[in-house]
Amino acid sequence: MSLSRYVRLSLLCLMVLLAGAAAAQTPFALRSVGQPLDSEDARMVARGGWGLAESDTLNPGFKNVASLYDLRHAVVKFTGYGESADNTDITGSRKTTRTLTPDIRVAAPVIKGKLALTAGFELYRSHQFKTQVDQVWYAWDDTVTGEERFQREGTFFSVPLGAAWQIRPGLVVSGTIGLANGTIRESVQTLFMDPATGTGVPLYQSNGRVQEDKFSGTAYTVGLLLSPFDRLQLAGTYTPAFDLDVDRKVEMGGVGSRFRETWQMTMPARYEAGLQLGLSDRWQLGADGQMQAYSEFVGPAEWDDVMVDEYSVNFGLERLMAFERKGGTGNLPLRLGVGYRRWAYQLGGSDVIEKTISGGTGFPFGQRMGSLDLALSYSMIGSLAENGMESKIWRMTVSVTGLEKWW
Amino acid sequence: MTGFKSLLHIPTGLMAVSLLLWAAGCTSDDPNTVGTPLVDGEVDEVLVPLEMVDMEFFTGKNVNNPSLPHQRQEALYMGEQEGAASSLLMNFDFGPGSEVDALPDSIFTTENIVSVDLRLLMLDFYANLTEEGFTKGEKALETVYELYRLDAPFDSTAYPAPEPARDGLDLNTNPIPDISSEPNISIAPVFFLDWVATGGQQGLTVRRGVGSQPGLVGYSARDNKHPASTLADLAEGTRVGPVLKVKFVNPDTTLNFGSYADASTFHQVDQAPADMSDGFFMRSSLRSYPFFRFDMAALPQNVFINRAVLAVTVDTTRSFGNLQSMVVSELPEELYGVQGDTMPLPDLGNWAYLITGMTNLDPTYHAELQFNVTVAVQRMVNDVYEGERGFILTAGETFFPTYNLTAVPSDFFFSQFIMFGTNAAESLRPQLRISYSSVDELTGGGE
Numbered sequence: 001m002s003l004s005r006y007v008r009l010s011l012l013c014l015m016v017l018l019a020g021a022a023a024a025q026t027p028f029a030l031r032s033v034g035q036p037l038d039s040e041d042a043r044m045v046a047r048g049g050w051g052l053a054e055s056d057t058l059n060p061g062f063k064n065v066a067s068l069y070d071l072r073h074a075v076v077k078f079t080g081y082g083e084s085a086d087n088t089d090i091t092g093s094r095k096t097t098r099t100l101t102p103d104i105r106v107a108a109p110v111i112k113g114k115l116a117l118t119a120g121f122e123l124y125r126s127h128q129f130k131t132q133v134d135q136v137w138y139a140w141d142d143t144v145t146g147e148e149r150f151q152r153e154g155t156f157f158s159v160p161l162g163a164a165w166q167i168r169p170g171l172v173v174s175g176t177i178g179l180a181n182g183t184i185r186e187s188v189q190t191l192f193m194d195p196a197t198g199t200g201v202p203l204y205q206s207n208g209r210v211q212e213d214k215f216s217g218t219a220y221t222v223g224l225l226l227s228p229f230d231r232l233q234l235a236g237t238y239t240p241a242f243d244l245d246v247d248r249k250v251e252m253g254g255v256g257s258r259f260r261e262t263w264q265m266t267m268p269a270r271y272e273a274g275l276q277l278g279l280s281d282r283w284q285l286g287a288d289g290q291m292q293a294y295s296e297f298v299g300p301a302e303w304d305d306v307m308v309d310e311y312s313v314n315f316g317l318e319r320l321m322a323f324e325r326k327g328g329t330g331n332l333p334l335r336l337g338v339g340y341r342r343w344a345y346q347l348g349g350s351d352v353i354e355k356t357i358s359g360g361t362g363f364p365f366g367q368r369m370g371s372l373d374l375a376l377s378y379s380m381i382g383s384l385a386e387n388g389m390e391s392k393i394w395r396m397t398v399s400v401t402g403l404e405k406w407w
Numbered sequence: 408m409t410g411f412k413s414l415l416h417i418p419t420g421l422m423a424v425s426l427l428l429w430a431a432g433c434t435s436d437d438p439n440t441v442g443t444p445l446v447d448g449e450v451d452e453v454l455v456p457l458e459m460v461d462m463e464f465f466t467g468k469n470v471n472n473p474s475l476p477h478q479r480q481e482a483l484y485m486g487e488q489e490g491a492a493s494s495l496l497m498n499f500d501f502g503p504g505s506e507v508d509a510l511p512d513s514i515f516t517t518e519n520i521v522s523v524d525l526r527l528l529m530l531d532f533y534a535n536l537t538e539e540g541f542t543k544g545e546k547a548l549e550t551v552y553e554l555y556r557l558d559a560p561f562d563s564t565a566y567p568a569p570e571p572a573r574d575g576l577d578l579n580t581n582p583i584p585d586i587s588s589e590p591n592i593s594i595a596p597v598f599f600l601d602w603v604a605t606g607g608q609q610g611l612t613v614r615r616g617v618g619s620q621p622g623l624v625g626y627s628a629r630d631n632k633h634p635a636s637t638l639a640d641l642a643e644g645t646r647v648g649p650v651l652k653v654k655f656v657n658p659d660t661t662l663n664f665g666s667y668a669d670a671s672t673f674h675q676v677d678q679a680p681a682d683m684s685d686g687f688f689m690r691s692s693l694r695s696y697p698f699f700r701f702d703m704a705a706l707p708q709n710v711f712i713n714r715a716v717l718a719v720t721v722d723t724t725r726s727f728g729n730l731q732s733m734v735v736s737e738l739p740e741e742l743y744g745v746q747g748d749t750m751p752l753p754d755l756g757n758w759a760y761l762i763t764g765m766t767n768l769d770p771t772y773h774a775e776l777q778f779n780v781t782v783a784v785q786r787m788v789n790d791v792y793e794g795e796r797g798f799i800l801t802a803g804e805t806f807f808p809t810y811n812l813t814a815v816p817s818d819f820f821f822s823q824f825i826m827f828g829t830n831a832a833e834s835l836r837p838q839l840r841i842s843y844s845s846v847d848e849l850t851g852g853g854e
Contacts, residue, residue: 204454250849
């Protein structure tokens, strides 16, 4: 497959992912640091999320930059997903959908088999939800009816620039500088609809408060990939705690002045470890674990009481792609996995637990110069009994990987 | 390998199609209450009521119209009402070159003149007033006209001013209450003949006599440019100003001799009060427009004005005149000037920043007037302007085309909206009723 062809296909996928569906996610994202996102491609998602110890040169993973050391080609990878969520809380239920492109990565070998460089764009936390409730106010002799709308939106994202270097066979190290940025924008609008003039213009002008926090900082990550035995690979990454400068603006529509303040927020250290074990020529299993000590998070005081360490474990199986003549669908990869995550904050005095089951497959491009991978996953977040709300999410993840000869 | 590659087209296509269908079929439900237990963002104060009644300043701005001086007004006013009193003045020419001079002397004899009347045309608005529509139970149109000779022709540029000196003899030979919209004040022909014989100019004044019902009534002036909309059906060629109507024997005809100048004396006109405590007014024709600013100190900084209403209450038992628009505008405080000074109308047009207004207000009917001044108060909160600004209440001037809906300019009808002052009962006094919302971060200051 030529470069231009897979670029076209990638653009098609992106257009599909970015078009149509309204943007909303789980109401859990209304709180604190929002919903965690993983920098996993569809292949990793399908097998439960593991991929730290990956070292596939034809379908490389970016979860651990160290796994890129052995690249033979320049690679570009887009990952996006669309999801549909059924959300329930004590007030009712709501179905939400959204599409997102959380991950775009490129990498290229510098010294084949030894040194590779990577760059990209990665979303790692997301906040996106709206609420609306009917309200009644009283002003002078008027009973004013309308709605109160709240919207939280924004992402934490990083522009990672990294390098992977094989020190000696079986030992690879990596380093990444992540230019971390983000925004949380919270707006509340009070819409006064009645009383109104004869032409329908409300007598009372609606107002809103908008609070926007912009975050910027730099994170450093080191990674390790070990191959102590044939078919066994071990990996780990460590991201020390880092500061984010926060610039807060509070505005009220129609008011000439605005409030502004700055402070620092400290993101806690993140630890990741993973393994990959080949069971046979085509079958392998793997597991990853991550922990980020959000109990040590330093941020807005109103978040402090509910912060807990965020951790996750992922486990899965994969049947690798084959290229047997007349192999048909038997050549296709099969991936299955499960994931378990405790979110960084509690709700209703209880942990927010996310459980995921997933599966997927992939399709190689011609001459093995890339692939199209997809995963279908089902997640359950929270508990109506424990947290006062829960979300059940179907998600389709698509990754397009393109390889090109390096010159 | 070729077969496998071709096989790839199928799943790739299926993928694209299924993604398209999936994305197209996914639509979020509208936002609802789901998630509200987690919402902690809010507007700290919503629709907080704040009433302002104290005034920082007040003045009644007299406004004149240089392009339409008093002697060229289109309407004449006679009578008394709520502090305004006026008589009609008119000058007739009997000298060389006059209409009379063009006729043969032989027709101006006692035997040849059947009758002489001073004819006036009452403005249609006053002619059509009902008892309910004028002075609440008193039909003002019943008038006893008194007609006097002036000691000398009046100077039309001198008015408004006290009434000029006049002869003590009432020339009206039939001084009974008249309800006609086209009154004809009978004059003994001998007086007319004397004026003709004397030649030169003759000034007359018409006053409301004893027995008239009270009221200030308008008549058409010779400069009335709007006869079709202000007078009842007129015959072709009718002269709209005061005329001396003379009926002759030979030839058997009636001739009308028009005045060459007319005016209203407005020998008594209330000046705007020094403060609002006991009431204030907005007046058209002889314009007097109230200009004031509320004490805004109680309004927190950086709040959002959801609604601000300027409420004034018209004393409909005292107010009078034709329907008018009432317009609220902003005016810089440097135009405050001194009490009783006069501002040219073009200056007002240049400086006034329109906020809102109402049309077709009947001063005898519309009592509670509420003007939406939300945007103006928000501008004040936001310190948009250098210096302070106040509100001015005006009629629907031509530079407010949205509210200038009548066929005649604001100079035409003498309408006076008398409003209750700050000492009146709570429900009647002028006030600024504000509803605002605030967030704590901003009320403490901002950038």
